[in-house]
Amino acid sequence: MKANAPSLVASFGQARNGPGLLFMLPAAAFLLCFLAYPLGVGTWLGFTDTRIGRAGVFIGLENYQSLWNDSVFWLSVFNTILYTVAASALKFALGLWLALILNENLPLKSFFRAIVLLPWVVPTVLSAIAFWWIYDSQFSVISWVLMRLGLIDAPINFLGDATNARASVIAANVWRGIPFVAISLLAGLQTIPPSLQEAASLDGATSWQRFRHVTLPMLSPIIAVVMTFSVLFTFTDFQLIYVLTKGGPVNATHLMATLSFQRGIPGGQLGEGAAIAVAMTPFLLAAILFSFFGLQRRRWQQGGAD
Amino acid sequence: MASVDIVDVRKSFGAVGIIKGVDVEIGDGEFVILVGPSGCGKSTLLRMIAGLENITSGEIRIGERVVNHLPPKDRDIAMVFQNYALYPHMTVADNMAFSLKLRGAGRDEIAGKLKPAAEILGLTHLLDRYPRQLSGGQRQRVAMGRAIVRDPQVFLFDEPLSNLDAKLRVSMRTEIKELHQRLKTTTVYVTHDQIEAMTMADKIVVMHDGMVEQIGAPLDLYDRPANVFVAGFIGSPAMNMLKGRINPSDAMRFVTEKGGVELPLAAPAPDSARDRDLIYGVRPEHFHQSAHGLPARVVVVEPTGSETQVVIEVGGEELVCVFRERIFARPGDGMSLEIVAAATHLFDAATGARLS
Numbered sequence: 239m240k241a242n243a244p245s246l247v248a249s250f251g252q253a254r255n256g257p258g259l260l261f262m263l264p265a266a267a268f269l270l271c272f273l274a275y276p277l278g279v280g281t282w283l284g285f286t287d288t289r290i291g292r293a294g295v296f297i298g299l300e301n302y303q304s305l306w307n308d309s310v311f312w313l314s315v316f317n318t319i320l321y322t323v324a325a326s327a328l329k330f331a332l333g334l335w336l337a338l339i340l341n342e343n344l345p346l347k348s349f350f351r352a353i354v355l356l357p358w359v360v361p362t363v364l365s366a367i368a369f370w371w372i373y374d375s376q377f378s379v380i381s382w383v384l385m386r387l388g389l390i391d392a393p394i395n396f397l398g399d400a401t402n403a404r405a406s407v408i409a410a411n412v413w414r415g416i417p418f419v420a421i422s423l424l425a426g427l428q429t430i431p432p433s434l435q436e437a438a439s440l441d442g443a444t445s446w447q448r449f450r451h452v453t454l455p456m457l458s459p460i461i462a463v464v465m466t467f468s469v470l471f472t473f474t475d476f477q478l479i480y481v482l483t484k485g486g487p488v489n490a491t492h493l494m495a496t497l498s499f500q501r502g503i504p505g506g507q508l509g510e511g512a513a514i515a516v517a518m519t520p521f522l523l524a525a526i527l528f529s530f531f532g533l534q535r536r537r538w539q540q541g542g543a544d
Numbered sequence: 545m546a547s548v549d550i551v552d553v554r555k556s557f558g559a560v561g562i563i564k565g566v567d568v569e570i571g572d573g574e575f576v577i578l579v580g581p582s583g584c585g586k587s588t589l590l591r592m593i594a595g596l597e598n599i600t601s602g603e604i605r606i607g608e609r610v611v612n613h614l615p616p617k618d619r620d621i622a623m624v625f626q627n628y629a630l631y632p633h634m635t636v637a638d639n640m641a642f643s644l645k646l647r648g649a650g651r652d653e654i655a656g657k658l659k660p661a662a663e664i665l666g667l668t669h670l671l672d673r674y675p676r677q678l679s680g681g682q683r684q685r686v687a688m689g690r691a692i693v694r695d696p697q698v699f700l701f702d703e704p705l706s707n708l709d710a711k712l713r714v715s716m717r718t719e720i721k722e723l724h725q726r727l728k729t730t731t732v733y734v735t736h737d738q739i740e741a742m743t744m745a746d747k748i749v750v751m752h753d754g755m756v757e758q759i760g761a762p763l764d765l766y767d768r769p770a771n772v773f774v775a776g777f778i779g780s781p782a783m784n785m786l787k788g789r790i791n792p793s794d795a796m797r798f799v800t801e802k803g804g805v806e807l808p809l810a811a812p813a814p815d816s817a818r819d820r821d822l823i824y825g826v827r828p829e830h831f832h833q834s835a836h837g838l839p840a841r842v843v844v845v846e847p848t849g850s851e852t853q854v855v856i857e858v859g860g861e862e863l864v865c866v867f868r869e870r871i872f873a874r875p876g877d878g879m880s881l882e883i884v885a886a887a888t889h890l891f892d893a894a895t896g897a898r899l900s
């Protein structure tokens with residue numbers, strides 16, 4: 239034993255990757271503590287009947303079986319998908335549109351670019367509270383303006399009605415998410431050499447054709463990255479909903495993340511909450527797989543540069 | 545096909561004037577070459593014709609139609625960019641066919657135009673590649689191909705052969721010339737290559753610092769340059785230029801400032817040329833060896849095979865001569881040279897203008 243130890247140390251030091259592994263240790267420890275451990279514990283909790291204040295026992299798939307028959311859970315799945323798809327599509331469309339506008343030679347260009355970033359730098363909770371006021375059933379500024387204009391007679395019940403509430407939280411999420419999409423796509427647009435647009439216009443392309451045949455295909459790698467992130471952020475969104483509706487009315491805006499929190503912490507059913515959170519992983523994995531294929535270098539990007 | 549008229553066109557970027565009043569008339573079917581030092585505004589002028597750069601003042605007409613405010617897509621112009629500007633996400637074939645597709649051409653029509661163009665340019669085996677997978681010269685040929693599959697009113701070429709090797713350049717030069725003879729499409733072509741300019745052009749426009757120095761047929765520019773700039777710019781090796789004055793007692797002779805050497809003139813100098821600082825120009829090939837010529841001393845001998853380039857020293861000035869025959873002199877040797885008087889040039893030193 240004793241003779242072995244120094245030689246082990248020596249061979250470790252001599253191995254080509256020895257020092258490299260050593261340098262990776264802090265990062266690995268960090269990842270283990272703050273990523274792998276919570277993930278592992280969360281997954282484990284999903285298989286137990288832990289409650290707050292009471293350590294649970296392993297109960298196998300029981301949590302998942304009860305979720306399978308739980309209509310509120312399925313409603314939250316539907317809500318999450320609706321929320322993610324609608325908000326991401328809107329963020330993409332509006333973000334691309336904004337990016338295209340900001341890419342033109344506007345006066346005060348940098349000023350507008352800074353303005354667009356605003357929704358993103360405001361803390362989510364703060365903007366959620368602002369939206370809470372905007373959507374207030376009595377003091378909503380939107381209702382007030384529309385009533386002043388004579389378009390409606392009574393204040394809109396933004397957060398009290400299922401459809402309205404869904405539309406409202408989606409709108410708030412879109413407002414918050416647009417800057418990320420717009421600024422990233424703007425960065426992508428600026429990597430497209432202007433001479434390509436010039437060549438296309440000489441080739442007889444209208445501005446729509448230039449967009450369709452030159453801008454969009456060249457932007458597609460960036461679109462894949464940005465939209466993957468946007469989908470992941472939206473799917474796991476929690477703060478906006480929690481401040482605005484807490485999942486109501488009648489669970490109409492409950493997302494999987496908010497339901498998981500509600501069952502787990504205020505409801506005390508840690509095991510069940512964890513199971514809901516774990517149930518999000520197949521969807522997230524699908525998004526990641528999608529991005530993995532979407533992000534693969536396209537054939538035209540391969541091969542040497544100059 | 546169309547003529548292109550450029551009338552007093554100016555262009556400034558901000559306060560900086562780049563094109564300072566250019567007038568060029570390009571006849572229908574003409575092949576015009578723009579030459580000039582780097583940064584003199586050739587590409588800018590080309591881009592203004594294409595509509596990619598707006599015109600600060602003046603007028604550009606294509607086939608009698610003023611196009612100052614016509615967008616590029618409506619000008620029916622094909623351009624080969626100095627940096628190729630190939631679409632990176634399209635194969636070579638798609639790059640070349642893009643304009644045809646936009647026009648709504650059918651598969652057969654596209655194939656029918658693509659094939660001969662690819663053959664001329666030697667691109668047939670590269671049609672499925674993407675621009676990133678091509679060498680610089682191949683990309684340049686694709687850019688050429690993208691222009692020639694169309695049948696535009698005007699071709700604009702911005703140094704289309706600059707990245708090709710010498711052999712390919714010669715054969716492409718011939719191809720472009722043949723193409724032009726077949727299609728008779730009005731062409732404006734920018735190049736830094738003297739031989740391209742001399743051999744391909746119907747008309748050469750010499751630009752300098754945003755202005756046109758001279759417009760004319762290649763040999764006219766060569767034989768009768770309008771000023772010192774054109775004289776020095778056209779021709780390689782460049783014309784020898786010597787400062788000096790007219791001999792006060794003999795209007796047929798020029799006296800150099802440095803060594804007081806007397807050189808012959810093509811014609812008696814006009815009275816206006818007397819008592820002024822002048823520049824005497826003689827091309828390297830207009831020297832002969834002769835028993836009773838100027839005494840010169842050999843500085844460098846550079847045989848190129850077909851000819852011999854010799855740097856000589858006459859009265860303290862170094863001159864370049866080119867001889868068709870082989871010269872076996874050594875540096876330091878004496879040489880006796882005669883100048884072909886009829887081929888000499890005289891310019892005003894102050895204005896640079898030619899004195900006939």
Ligand SMILES: Nc1ncnc2c1ncn2[C@@H]1O[C@H](COP(=O)(O)OP(=O)(O)OP(=O)(O)O)[C@@H](O)[C@H]1O
Binds near residue numbers: 583626
């Ligand atoms: N967008 C621009 N803004 C400001 N100056 C410009 C712009 N484009 C070109 N210039 C200037 O205009 C001048 C002419 O440029 P241009 O590209 O026409 O030169 P060129 O004759 O084509 O040169 P080369 O032979 O090197 O290609 C240059 O001095 C250049 O710096």
Ligand SMILES: [Mg+2]
Binds near residue numbers: 588702
């Ligand atoms: Mg140029």
